[in-house]
Amino acid sequence: MSTQESVVNLRAEIKEWLFREAELLDDGLERTWLEDMVSRDIVYQLPLRQTVERARGAGWVEGTFHLDERYGSLNSRVARNESAYAWAEDPPSRIRHFVTNVRPVANDDGTVSVRSNLLIYRTRQDNVVPQLLSGERHDVLRREDGVLRLLERRILLDMTAIGTHNLSIFF
């Protein structure tokens, strides 16, 4: 297989994976997503951002997060939404993940790094003005017994103050 072919194949495979993931999350199948697509070694982070002068970088605040999850805490969040008292998501938000600009790179250790752009459109009850969350995801996927799973996710949002009333959703 030529290099060109393997790049095309990888891009197709990763796109397929990301679109399946978005479908599960949009359909509210969080348990399936967690068990089928997420590695037990996951590091899932949404770092905190500030407005800073250009010379100081993009404003990511080292070691500071909105979300800093491992498999156990993600499991807690999924279990919470399954309980009868998760008011934040019952009735559930209507969520749509728009995933574009998918850029996978195969790493020497067999993992795949992938950057993708993400737009989440969220409404609750009879809202006509949606909550919009735009950003980029830096993911690392790993093959575990032949199945691609999410090993790292870093969610880089395009905002400093977050314009949604909670983060009861998954990115």
Next chain:
Amino acid sequence: MTNFTNRTDNSERILDQLEAGLPVGELPASLYGSKEIYEREKRNVFGRCWVFLAHESEIPAKGDYVLRKVGEDNFVVVRDEQGEINVLFDACRHRGVQICRADSGNTSHFRCPYHGWTYDTKGNLIGAPLWKNAFGGMDKSSNGLAGAAKVGSKHGLIFATLDPTAPSLDDYLGGMGWYLDLVFGLNEHGVEVLGAPQRFVIDANWKSGADNFSGDDYHLGTLHKSVWEIGAFPVSFQDNMMGYHIQASPGHSLSFSMAPNDDEPGPKFFGYPERVAETFTSERISEDQLNVARRSRVFVGNVFPNFSILALPMTEDGANFPPTAVLTIRTWQPVSEGKVEIWNWFCAYKNMTEEEKQRSYRAGLGTFSMGGSFEMDDTEPWITVARTGRSTAAEVLDFKLNYQMGMPGIGIGHPVDDWAGPGKAFWTRYEEGVQRNLFKFYLGMMKAEPGQWPALTFDED
């Protein structure tokens, strides 16, 4: 008397309803949504009271600054070359343009991007381009940045007020100071913030946060029922309702979860690791303060108007990690009558190990944070408190909210007279006097004439 009106300012009528309703535990719902009330709050509450801005550990070095808010307005909190902390209005003397365009940083000066007026970190005007041509002969000293009227700090917590007639910070805090000591001053190291504050904006009124953190423990059993299902919090709802409600001084309220007997097992010192708790001594605080902290499972409180504190044992992952102390401080920053920006910091004692701090931080993120199991449910009802508050129905139906829990003859909450600390104390947390205390002082501020202050101690009542 009808409530239908075409007057443009309803605030006086709503405040009169509040005044009449407080003694019987009724609040006009419009308080949480009236635009006129909000306009008056900006001047009478946020334009006068001491408000929390930052923690000293956020700006440790000379030149460090953070951009913060007093009401809706931006102020730069900056440590100057002498190490003093200044709170400067973010507006150039020349045309009022913002002089600080970053959330944080380090600088020796602030330069206005419009015409280049430049100020030092004390706010003094130090120059402008082609000074002689433009301003030669003009007095620099009277053209510095405006600043807060008074700045004060306690346990590293920086407060400021815009009102030169304000009492000192200590007098303003009154009895609340005693309780801040036993949360922030348990050892000689004190606390520091863990990183920059989270900020998120929700469609709610700022008072919902202040009301909730003044001691609304009762909502845990319903709104937060899910947290017991995932093992995030180690004390049962019923047990957690045991404890004290304290009106520390007018406006400032708090609540402790405590076992009825002080030798009962369970979390002590808000769940701090034993190694850390062993460093807590009565060297800087009284024996009584140390005993109260030792017996406490949970501390939650609000410094009037919009600064809240919460210390309690939590975990983000009950299956893998035992609960540990989380200390969060937050402000309910007003944006409009129907919008609030929540600023949320996590703190830890400086003598905790990096690992202990990380554990506390992650437990806090997983619980009292916009993505946390507790907080994600809190914002949900507050949105509709504000919707009800701005409704025409609430106004024309004269709709009152019930604040009667723990009043004489209602429920099991009752005053106690053997409490070791300042203020009015009540046993069991089935009680809403803490919130009535918040709103009584609020009423005083809202009705006060310029220069006048409502009573700052209960003796003056």
